[in-house]
Amino acid sequence: MSNPLISNAVRATIESYFVEDDLSRNLYYINALPNDMVKCKLKLKDNLVLAGLPYFVEVFRFLGDDSINYDFFKKYEGQSFKKDDKVEIEFELPFSIALTGERIALNLLQHASSIATYTNKYVKKASDKGIAILDTRKTTPGHRSLEKYAVRVGGGYNHRLGQTDLWMVKDNHKNFFGGVKEAVEFFRSMKGFYTPIEVEVHDINEFDQVLAMGVKHMMLDNFSPEDIRKVIKKKPTDVTIEVSGGIRLSTIDDYLIKGIDAISVGAITYGAPPVDISLKYSKEW
Missing domain, CATH: 3.20.20.70 (Aldolase class I)
Known part of the structure; x- marks a missing residue:
């Protein structure tokens, strides 16, 4: 179970991101997305310090998937990874939620990881x-x-x-x-x-x-x-x-x-x- 304090702390921010994405204009499309489970692989393709996983996870929780939780991802947060290691973090999501949340979740994760990586060099x-x-x-x-x-x-x-x-x-x-x-x-x-x-x-x-x-x-x-x-x-x-x-x-x-x-x-x-x-x-x- 994810920490409810994390959920509450970032929920309003994440809600604003989805308002910007304007999904409400096409309810037919949202309703048509299949909910079949998919195997997800988060691929780390650079030398980096991984940061932003609380935000990444909460994007999908905001969309209604309570099965994904930060406890699983916590061990990766703040760790340094090498490009040549080709690290993949595997988890599962319904296809509709993975597709809908993917870009916002990745944008936040990449932005946070960029800053953490650059900060760490200093x-x-x-x-x-x-x-x-x-x-x-x-x-x-x-x-x-x-x-x-x-x-x-x-x-x-x-x-x-x-x-x-x-x-x-x-x-x-x-x-x-x-x-x-x-x-x-x-x-x-x-x-x-x-x-x-x-x-x-x-x-x-x-x-x-x-x-x-x-x-x-x-x-x-x-x-x-x-x-x-x-x-x-x-x-x-x-x-x-x-x-x-x-x-x-x-x-x-x-x-x-x-x-x-x-x-x-x-x-x-x-x-x-x-x-x-x-x-x-x-x-x-």
Whole structure:
């Protein structure tokens, strides 16, 4: 039996995907689909970290098949697979449900696996240095929960799920309120007793100013590796330093500097290369 909490958590999202697919326009077609059981094979055709199986399973459960459950698939979630292993995960579904849910289920699984796989490549580079890889809010509208979930499966961390998880003082706040001091004071006036403040800083002088204000979390935006090292020398033990700004897999080695706590990478959600997964099924004779 699948975890009902998983079903409830993703049901509204999955329902919106089927609204987009607009099956209700052709009830004759839906009614005509045979319900014979078919043998399904989920084929992993790339080097990948598999992610998104809770969503994959819930697509078919949403369509009315209670026999499929996440307990069977759970052992595969988050595992690394090689293309040459030609892994196939076998299960059964009624033909009508397999056909109707196939594309949505695969889209979600492939998208999540792409993000988890790409995230994991960053994580492998940074983990030896004790640096966490964070995502950003640069997610696809309507897919944030899936994409943030995939980052976690890939070994990364979620920066924030929504705007109010953390008060993030950015350049537009500074411009509007008249400076970094005024922007920080605005967010402090929100009285979020357990809500931390992080300030995006753009040069070493601004770092010094924010540090003097008692802010404990700072993001160095588009700092050079040389300037990052200068900042790290000034870093108190109770302050966290996040680095961000166009860092890619090809350049991240330059930013793996001792003393950095985290590197945030928007590209892990919006720029992950696709992975190849297919679903094939055949009638049981």
